[in-house]
Amino acid sequence: MQQNLNVKSIYKRLPVYLEHCKELIEKDPSLMYITSKKIANDLFLGEVQVRKDLSKSCGHGRPKTGYNIHLLIESIQNYLRTTQQKKAVIFGVGKLGSALVEFEELKNYGLDIVLGVDPNTQSHCIETIDYNIDLIKEYITKENINIAIICTPKIIAQEICDLVIPLGIKAIWNFAPIRLNVPKGVIVQNENLAYSVSVLSSFL
Amino acid sequence: MQQNLNVKSIYKRLPVYLEHCKELIEKDPSLMYITSKKIANDLFLGEVQVRKDLSKSCGHGRPKTGYNIHLLIESIQNYLRTTQQKKAVIFGVGKLGSALVEFEELKNYGLDIVLGVDPNTQSHCIETIDYNIDLIKEYITKENINIAIICTPKIIAQEICDLVIPLGIKAIWNFAPIRLNVPKGVIVQNENLAYSVSVLSSFL
DNA sequence: TAGATTGTTAATCGATTAACAATC
DNA sequence: TAGATTGTTAATCGATTAACAATC
Numbered sequence: 308m309q310q311n312l313n314v315k316s317i318y319k320r321l322p323v324y325l326e327h328c329k330e331l332i333e334k335d336p337s338l339m340y341i342t343s344k345k346i347a348n349d350l351f352l353g354e355v356q357v358r359k360d361l362s363k364s365c366g367h368g369r370p371k372t373g374y375n376i377h378l379l380i381e382s383i384q385n386y387l388r389t390t391q392q393k394k395a396v397i398f399g400v401g402k403l404g405s406a407l408v409e410f411e412e413l414k415n416y417g418l419d420i421v422l423g424v425d426p427n428t429q430s431h432c433i434e435t436i437d438y439n440i441d442l443i444k445e446y447i448t449k450e451n452i453n454i455a456i457i458c459t460p461k462i463i464a465q466e467i468c469d470l471v472i473p474l475g476i477k478a479i480w481n482f483a484p485i486r487l488n489v490p491k492g493v494i495v496q497n498e499n500l501a502y503s504v505s506v507l508s509s510f511l
Numbered sequence: 512m513q514q515n516l517n518v519k520s521i522y523k524r525l526p527v528y529l530e531h532c533k534e535l536i537e538k539d540p541s542l543m544y545i546t547s548k549k550i551a552n553d554l555f556l557g558e559v560q561v562r563k564d565l566s567k568s569c570g571h572g573r574p575k576t577g578y579n580i581h582l583l584i585e586s587i588q589n590y591l592r593t594t595q596q597k598k599a600v601i602f603g604v605g606k607l608g609s610a611l612v613e614f615e616e617l618k619n620y621g622l623d624i625v626l627g628v629d630p631n632t633q634s635h636c637i638e639t640i641d642y643n644i645d646l647i648k649e650y651i652t653k654e655n656i657n658i659a660i661i662c663t664p665k666i667i668a669q670e671i672c673d674l675v676i677p678l679g680i681k682a683i684w685n686f687a688p689i690r691l692n693v694p695k696g697v698i699v700q701n702e703n704l705a706y707s708v709s710v711l712s713s714f715l
Numbered sequence: 716t717a718g719a720t721t722g723t724t725a726a727t728c729g730a731t732t733a734a735c736a737a738t739c
Numbered sequence: 740t741a742g743a744t745t746g747t748t749a750a751t752c753g754a755t756t757a758a759c760a761a762t763c
């Protein structure tokens with residue numbers, strides 16, 4: 308049964324605050340403090356919401372002064388566990404797969420894609436192997452990997468799930484346009500591009 | 512000011528129903544009717560929610576029988592406007608950009624990427640041009656394009672916005688990890704991959 | 716008719732926003 | 740002290756779920 312993903316929307320906003328703070332510091336390295344009001348105004352968000360999020364993830368704000376920006380960045384990173392390296396194996400290293408492998412942004416958030424599985428690709432960025440079940444099993448078990456990224460055609464996505472979950476995979480980032488059937492205790496994060504197109508269409 | 516995107520969650524679920532129905536028909540072409548209960552069970556969703564969504568987007572369900580599956584597919588496609596071709600120009604045709612250009616799923620939802628802008632790529636899938644402002648202007652205006660997809664480094668994302676919005680772009684699908692500043696009347700759909708990583712991390 | 720299923724109205728739940736006391 | 744800003748408690752809003760009448 309699919310674990311129902313409680314999308315806490317704070318996870319949508321914290322990365323945005325984080326990037327913004329980093330950018331502000333880059334522009335002005337002498338910057339020391341920032342207020343929730345400034346963040347809200349810069350990002351077109353509600354002031355109270357920003358404050359509530361920061362209160363939860365950081366909590367070191369000081370009335371009249373705001374937040375120490377360095378401490379704030381550190382706190383958000385801790386809350387999001389961006390510094391904690393998370394090893395992942397990616398299935399399907401085509402255009403989309405290689406894009407993910409090379410995407411710096413993901414490395415900044417601690418996602419460490421250590422192995423690609425694809426019969427047709429030789430990526431020069433990561434080690435890739437064929438769809439060889441024994442090799443896959445060995446690698447995932449030995450390296451103690453618990454994230455799988457699926458960028459394959461949808462026809463084999465479920466099969467991959469069924470293969471890797473018994474090996475200790477606990478989280479699946481799914482780019483295949485199909486709903487995966489996984490046991491309780493395993494999380495699936497679906498990246499649904501068709502949904503985005505629908506939202507855009509509905510607006511036009 | 513950024514138009515606040517009212518993410519109606521029905522747009523997240525309808526594409527899922529749609530794909531599922533198509534798949535069922537593929538497996539069994541003689542299938543005529545389907546109930547909200549079956550869809551809900553198959554996809555691990557709430558029965559009432561499915562029914563409410565279908566009621567809104569289709570509304571041709573019949574008690575005891577369910578929905579004519581062909582009519583249902585057609586209705587959802589109409590609701591999502593997947594059959595209506597929507598021309599788009601994509602900025603940045605690297606790994607991620609080409610993945611989008613080649614992604615069949617998007618074509619099925621009516622997204623027709625007709626032009627790529629990238630100084631370094633010659634895609635064999637679509638016409639690509641350099642970042643030549645005059646050419647870009649001419650193309651967007653002439654072809655009456657109103658969707659722009661941004662897959663560039665974040666440093667130039669805002670610049671692209673400022674260039675294309677006066678040319679009639681009304682919707683921006685943004686893969687750059689930055690919050691874009693756009694006037695009212697323009698929609699931005701942010702594809703925030705860092706957010707997904709955060710959700711996965713928080714679960715592990 | 717009886718039973719299953721739809722679609723809608725009412726209740727619940729969760730997230731966002733407003734109000735305000737605490738504090739620097 | 741006065742004013743600005745934080746963090747929390749209460750109110751509002753919207754989305755999900757439950758209950759139920761309508762209907763095939």
